[in-house]
Amino acid sequence: MTTRLYLEIAAAVVLAIAFGLFVHHERAVGAMKINTADAKALQAAHEKADVETALNLERAAKADAGAVSAQKAVDDYVAAQPIEPVRLCANNRLPVPGQGSTADPASQDPRTGSTAVPQVQGGTPGPDIGPGLDELVLSASRVAVLYNNLQQR
Numbered sequence: 001m002t003t004r005l006y007l008e009i010a011a012a013v014v015l016a017i018a019f020g021l022f023v024h025h026e027r028a029v030g031a032m033k034i035n036t037a038d039a040k041a042l043q044a045a046h047e048k049a050d051v052e053t054a055l056n057l058e059r060a061a062k063a064d065a066g067a068v069s070a071q072k073a074v075d076d077y078v079a080a081q082p083i084e085p086v087r088l089c090a091n092n093r094l095p096v097p098g099q100g101s102t103a104d105p106a107s108q109d110p111r112t113g114s115t116a117v118p119q120v121q122g123g124t125p126g127p128d129i130g131p132g133l134d135e136l137v138l139s140a141s142r143v144a145v146l147y148n149n150l151q152q153r
Helices: 002-080 130-152
Strands: 087-089 125-128
Touching: 002 130
Parallel strands: none
Antiparallel strands: 087 125
């Protein structure tokens, strides 16, 4: 009986070792499958990021080209428009039509309407603020183009 007992114990130990090796093998196969799936997911994420990066670079180049063409259009417009002096009147005691003036409304030119800027007669001409206004308009157009460019990115 002693031999049989030893054989049964030996069989149980062999089965336990076989079971342990089987579990170890299955865990190794599972870990390999997980690593393979992770590598595929990482590769897909890199490919997606590359596509998005290329798309963003294309959009940025398009926005830059749009900004250049918009600035060129503004510069062409400014170059095509005649620049007349814009002066501030140094004598501000002259009456303004429509504000307590005794000017006859029937004598006003109906084409100009109430939004026309009246010509100031007399007084001393003030400084020419036209170049400053032009610079202000150019700066505002550059800011608008830059803002539009940033929105498109």
